[in-house]
Each structure stands twice: as structure tokens, then as C-alpha cells.
Amino acid sequence: MDILHILEDYCSKNELDLIKFNAQEVVYSEGEKAKGVYFLKEGQVKVFKYDRERKPIFLWTARPGEPIGLVSFFQNTSLYCCTVKANHTEPSLYFLPNKVFLDLLNQHPELKLKLLKRLCEGISFMEMRSKYFLFNSIDERIIETLIFLANREGEKKLNLRFEFSMKDFTEMVGASLGYIRKRVKNLKNKELIDYGRNWLVINDLEKLKLARNNF
Amino acid sequence: MDILHILEDYCSKNELDLIKFNAQEVVYSEGEKAKGVYFLKEGQVKVFKYDRERKPIFLWTARPGEPIGLVSFFQNTSLYCCTVKANHTEPSLYFLPNKVFLDLLNQHPELKLKLLKRLCEGISFMEMRSKYFLFNSIDERIIETLIFLANREGEKKLNLRFEFSMKDFTEMVGASLGYIRKRVKNLKNKELIDYGRNWLVINDLEKLKLARNNF
Incomplete structure (x- = not known):
């Protein structure tokens, strides 16, 4: 089963609703209390940070099935380390409070390997950016x-x-x-x-x- | 148990030897066939890519317990996507061929969560770099x-x-x-x-x- 199917299954069993966002709407902001992990079901969101002059620095775009807020969760920082915002689409996301997300990982241990793969994709994207953005x-x-x-x-x-x-x-x-x-x-x-x-x-x-x- | 203890245990049971490198010695190079995953036991290695003019672009430094080559493994690319080289230390690493690494994950499912945490650390470092390196x-x-x-x-x-x-x-x-x-x-x-x-x-x-x- 892919990540989205696992999520759909789990969320319907546990009566967790999908949250819908408008285009350009903010899902959460850097520095806000990290209450849980999101999973993108439909649409796209962009992940970025702000520099000191409040200029946005783009990090990556998430596609359906991708977890959002995972880094903040595993880092045990109590604050979100990025800002997440809908792009031109109207995305819908599952929201799993921290404890619920831990329960999901316990119920579906196969998810861990899938998340590892996703994170590696993210790292690979950023490595590519480092390579081409600093000097090219x-x-x-x-x-x-x-x-x-x-x-x-x-x-x-x-x-x-x-x-x-x-x-x-x-x-x-x-x-x-x-x-x-x-x-x-x-x-x-x-x-x-x-x-x-x-x-x-x-x-x-x-x-x-x-x-x-x-x- | 932390990552290193799991590794030590597993490697001694399966008679996998530690590999020692000299200071500045290359562990593997970008583009080489990705035969498996390394884990750093002692010392430090640096991970980088080369740009077109063969100028090295630093990505991150690994510390004891950290996996090396994980991104290449999970990306299913058959080639290493970075170059890994000892820094001024003389590091020692465990080498786990791809199949052996899969076996390790099966034997020690608790390792997956620890690896997720490590990867999130890596992502966080790169996000910090993106934030401060592009504009500051x-x-x-x-x-x-x-x-x-x-x-x-x-x-x-x-x-x-x-x-x-x-x-x-x-x-x-x-x-x-x-x-x-x-x-x-x-x-x-x-x-x-x-x-x-x-x-x-x-x-x-x-x-x-x-x-x-x-x-």
C-alpha cells in the first residue's frame, strides 16, 4: 500500500477529517507551536523559510502523499521550522496530532521505510540545489x-x-x-x-x- | 540502544569488519556504483559534490553513528550521488552491502525511526544552509x-x-x-x-x- 492509502485507511478508522485550504493559504508558519504532522492528500503546498527581511526562501514543493512537518516532529523542537502555504491549487491535508502520528507509526511500521524514502528524496533535492545554486x-x-x-x-x-x-x-x-x-x-x-x-x-x-x- | 550499538552487535554477529581510512582518504566517489551503506564508527567524514569545474561543494559532515550512502540506497539510483572523504581524522566505518543493510533493517525495525531522525537532522542542516547561504x-x-x-x-x-x-x-x-x-x-x-x-x-x-x- 502506498502512503496515501495507509493514511486514508487510518484516518477514516479514527475519524480524522481532511482539512481544505484555499490557494495561497498558510497551513502553518515558522515559529508556530508544532502540534502535529500533516499529509498532503490533494493539490500542492510549498515549503519555505523567511530571511531576516521577511523575504521567502523556497525550500521544496510537496506532492500528494508527502508528509509535512516531519522534520520538526523528529527534531523534537516544539516549533515548526518552516512555513507551509498552498500554491495555486486548493490542497487538502490530513492533520495528525503528535500522539496520533506516533500511533500511526506503531500501527503501520511499514510506513517508516516509505517515509525514509521520501526524506531521502528531499535531501537529494536540496543537495541538487546546493550544487547548482551556490555556484551556477x-x-x-x-x-x-x-x-x-x-x-x-x-x-x-x-x-x-x-x-x-x-x-x-x-x-x-x-x-x-x-x-x-x-x-x-x-x-x-x-x-x-x-x-x-x-x-x-x-x-x-x-x-x-x-x-x-x-x- | 543507539545506532552504533545496534551496528556493533549486528556486525560482530555477522562477521562484518570495520574498514579504516586515512585522513583525507576517499570512501567513495560521486557516480561510483552504490554497493551499500556505510555507518561511521569513529572519526568524521565530509560529504560533498563536485561542480562542473571539479570544485567541491560541501554538503555536510557525518559524526559517529551516522549512516553514509543512505540517500543513494533509498533513491534506488545505482550510483552514489555524493563523494565521501575522511576529514583530518582517521575514521573507521562499517560497510553493509545493500542486501545486508536490508537484512539489518528487518532484524532491527527500531532502527528505522532512528534513521528517520538522522535524516531530519540532515534536512534541517540543509534548510539552514539554504536560508543563510543564498542571501546572507x-x-x-x-x-x-x-x-x-x-x-x-x-x-x-x-x-x-x-x-x-x-x-x-x-x-x-x-x-x-x-x-x-x-x-x-x-x-x-x-x-x-x-x-x-x-x-x-x-x-x-x-x-x-x-x-x-x-x-
């Missing part, structure tokens, strides 16, 4: 972010579709919306990708990888 | 890196001792050795920290936190 150009960051997102999807190489707006993507890459728009249009003109208001498709991952060197 | 000054990065390392130690606030050389610390902060030396000396003059060839002590964590604003 924005063009390289655009391509590497797309390739990373594609690799998360497994073996699929053609017509990889992602549900995010250009603003969400801009935050992932860490650049200005205007510049990203220009460069992404260039990739579209080369027929490497396609995109609309809230989606982006990688037409052919292998061709995109080849474009890395002359973008 | 080197002075802020120095202080925040020290505070982060201190927070990892739990409740302790006075005389926090770390075993790393100034070169290792320089890699963590991501700046030139010359500049770090100058700034760290300034912190020593203010009696906030002390250091020698391969160690650094935070005298008083609370005072160091206060110094954040006028370093």
Missing part, C-alpha cells in the same frame, strides 16, 4: 531543476507533466519572474518543453539533457 | 553554522566542543580560509569561542546568539 548560472539552475523534477517521476522520459505555475517554478529556481519567463520561452521555442497557466510539460527528457550545454 | 553575508553564515552545530548537541549551552579543523569549518561555511580565520579570531578575542588545530569550543551559546546582531 540561472540558466543552469532552470535546466537542472527541470531534470531533477523529471527524475523524481521514475523511468518516464516523454511528455512529463507538472502542475505548477510559472511563479511556483520561479521560486524553485530562485530568480526573477521576468527572466525565467524569457528563458523558459526559449526552451519552448526549441520544442523542449511546453507550458500553460498552471502546468509545464517536458516533451523529451533526453533532448532536454542534451540542451544543458548550449542553453 | 559570510559573517552571518559563520555564526549561524556555529549555532546550528550547537543546537544539534541538545540542551547543552556551555563549553560545546567540536572536533574539526579550520579548513573543515571553512568548507561548511563556504568562504576563503583567510577570511574565516580573521573573523573567527575576532570571535575568540570577544571570548565567545576558542579553538586550536583541530577543535573549536563555543564558550557560551547564549552569548554567541546575542552577538549575531553586532558581529
